[in-house]
Amino acid sequence: MSTFQAPKGTYDLIPPDSAKYLAVREAIAAPLRNxxxxxxxxxxxxxxxxxxxxxxxxxxxxxxxMYAFETKGGDKLALRPEGTASxxxxxxxxxxxxxxxxxxxxxxxxxxxxxxxPQKGRYRHFSQVGAEAIGAEDPALDAELIxxxxxxxxxxxxxxxxxxxxxLGDKECRPVYRIALQDFLHGLDLDEDTRRRVDINPLRVLDxxxxxxxxxxxxxxxxxxxxxxxxxxxxxxxxxxxxxAGVSFEDDPKLVRGLDYYTRTTFEFVHDGLGSQSAVGGxxxxxxxxxxxxxxxxxxxxxxxxxxxxxxxxxxxxxxxxIPSTTSVYAVPLGEEARRVLFAKVTELxxxxxxxxxxxxxxxxxGAMKNANxxxxxxxxxxxxxxxxxxxxxxKDMESGEQTxxxxxxIVAEMESRLG
Numbered sequence: 001m002s003t004f005q006a007p008k009g010t011y012d013l014i015p016p017d018s019a020k021y022l023a024v025r026e027a028i029a030a031p032l033r034n035x036x037x038x039x040x041x042x043x044x045x046x047x048x049x050x051x052x053x054x055x056x057x058x059x060x061x062x063x064x065x066m067y068a069f070e071t072k073g074g075d076k077l078a079l080r081p082e083g084t085a086s087x088x089x090x091x092x093x094x095x096x097x098x099x100x101x102x103x104x105x106x107x108x109x110x111x112x113x114x115x116x117x118p119q120k121g122r123y124r125h126f127s128q129v130g131a132e133a134i135g136a137e138d139p140a141l142d143a144e145l146i147x148x149x150x151x152x153x154x155x156x157x158x159x160x161x162x163x164x165x166x167x168l169g170d171k172e173c174r175p176v177y178r179i180a181l182q183d184f185l186h187g188l189d190l191d192e193d194t195r196r197r198v199d200i201n202p203l204r205v206l207d208x209x210x211x212x213x214x215x216x217x218x219x220x221x222x223x224x225x226x227x228x229x230x231x232x233x234x235x236x237x238x239x240x241x242x243x244x245a246g247v248s249f250e251d252d253p254k255l256v257r258g259l260d261y262y263t264r265t266t267f268e269f270v271h272d273g274l275g276s277q278s279a280v281g282g283x284x285x286x287x288x289x290x291x292x293x294x295x296x297x298x299x300x301x302x303x304x305x306x307x308x309x310x311x312x313x314x315x316x317x318x319x320x321x322x323i324p325s326t327t328s329v330y331a332v333p334l335g336e337e338a339r340r341v342l343f344a345k346v347t348e349l350x351x352x353x354x355x356x357x358x359x360x361x362x363x364x365x366x367g368a369m370k371n372a373n374x375x376x377x378x379x380x381x382x383x384x385x386x387x388x389x390x391x392x393x394x395x396k397d398m399e400s401g402e403q404t405x406x407x408x409x410x411i412v413a414e415m416e417s418r419l420g
Contacts, residue, residue, distance in 0.1 A: 009116070009124030019323045021127065024310050025109050028129040028152040035148060037107040037131055042086040044111065048078040053292050054085035054261055056201060065114040079113035083130045084261070084286065084302055085293065091134055092295040102135035103300070109307075121277030121309050130283075132302035134290075139234055142265040142285060142301050143241035149269060149281060149303055150247045156310070157319040161280065163248065164268045166255040167235040168203070169227050170287065171263075177226035178202055188216045203256045222253040231264060238265055261286040265301065271309070273316030280313050281305030325376035328419055329356040332368040334384035342383055342393070345411050354415050373398060379418070381411065 006012055013021055048068050055061050067079040080086050087106055091097060096104045109129045116122055131148070133141050146163065153161055169177060185198045185205055194213065197204050206217065227235070242249055249267075257266050266284030274280070283303025290298035314321065331346050333339040342358065349356040357375055359368040365382070372380040383393040392405040395414065406414050 009118035020311050020321055021307055023321050023323055024307050025129055027156045028305055031148045031151045032107040032131050037105040040087055040106040040108050042090050045077045045079050046086055048076045050085050050089055051078055054289055065116055067113050081112055081114045083108055083304055087132050088289055097135050097298055104134040107131045121274055121312055127307040128304045130304035134300040135298045137299035139237035142238045145303055146242055146267055147245045147247055158313055160317055161269055161271045162250055164252040164255050165249045166252050166266050167231055167264050168262050168266050169223055169231050173226055173228035173231055177223050180221045184220050206254055207256045224253045261289040263287045271313040274312055280309040327355050327357045327375040327377040329415055330372035330375050330377035330380045332359045332380055332382045337388055338383045348412050
């Protein structure tokens with residue numbers, strides 16, 4: 001056994017389970033690629049101030065969960081705890097918003113890091129696929145992203161998830177609500193940290209998961225009662241577009257999400273089969289974030305879906321993904337000459353796109369056929385000295401057990417024909 005283990009709160013993705021994660025990432029990305037979203041990849045660490053300004057200095061992410069460090073050169077950096085701020089920073093730095101083709105539509109996939117108490121569905125290293133539409137204020141864009149996420153989950157076979165939807169208002173109507181909410185919260189019995197949060201960002205208190213806090217929030221003023229006419233009309237159009245697309249959702253007037261940059265549309269995907277960590281993804285509109293990090297006014301909307309929690313949701317529903325075998329053909333040589341000849345044939349099969357593997361290590365027939373079976377290959381190609389002399393190989397169907405001799409030069413064509 002190795003002296004070292006994966007750090008606390010992290011995990012290793014290893015076969016065969018890793019195939020599930022790849023399939024989930026691909027399923028989430030597929031509808032984005034079909035909808036004009038281009039792939040973007042940002043560094044795993046950024047200037048710590050990017051997240052302090054964008055995510056919010058009062059959030060748990062910034063105050064408690066970021067992995068922040070100082071480099072030898074004195075730069076203060078942090079491992080990225082989320083994707084939106086990094087993607088927007090990269091888009092601004094590359095002047096993508098000046099191309100004249102707004103919105104800039106981007107998708108990404110990567111690892112993120114938060115120092116949290118590890119539990120099932122909550123890790124210190126986790127994986128997300130996200131999408132951002134930068135530079136346009138349009139209810140259809142908000143609806144598009146919600147519909148694409150719903151499409152991705154349903155393509156995987158998920159059914160028992162719910163979409164929660166709310167509006168957080170804008171800079172015109174939210175300040176009025178903020179004052180009303182603060183007046184209410186100041187009358188509650190809250191600890192010192194939470195009282196400090198009331199003064200900095202009172203909406204975050206609504207997102208507090210502690211039962212002792214939630215009990216006291218009964219009767220708290222709701223943002224929907226303070227929305228201006230423009231925000232009401234915007235939100236109603238988002239709701240109508242989603243409904244017209246056949247996507248079900250639930251209005252949740254208490255949904256605020258955990259990041260400071262959200263405005264107007266906010267949403268969350270939850271799965272009740274995951275216990276306390278029920279959120280599998282979420283997002284919303286963040287019209288002021290660009291200005292917060294030093295850019296021009298660029299109204300934007302986006303989401304991030306957790307790959308880890310999506311896999312857990314699939315397991316909770318008992319959904320088995322249709323993951324093809326990594327190997328279609330397995331070559332078993334018997335003798336040195338057969339090793340040379342079949343290795344060349346395996347290379348030819350791979351060149352034409354057929355997944356092929358080879359019995360390495362000079363195993364005998366019995367051991368090699370066990371490996372062929374474990375590989376999941378549909379066919380095994382076996383050849384010994386007598387077969388080589390006759391110019392043939394033995395082709396075995398691993399499902400039916402049927403074995404036939406085929407010409408050495410017919411292997412590639414035969415496999416292409418049988419495997420389609």
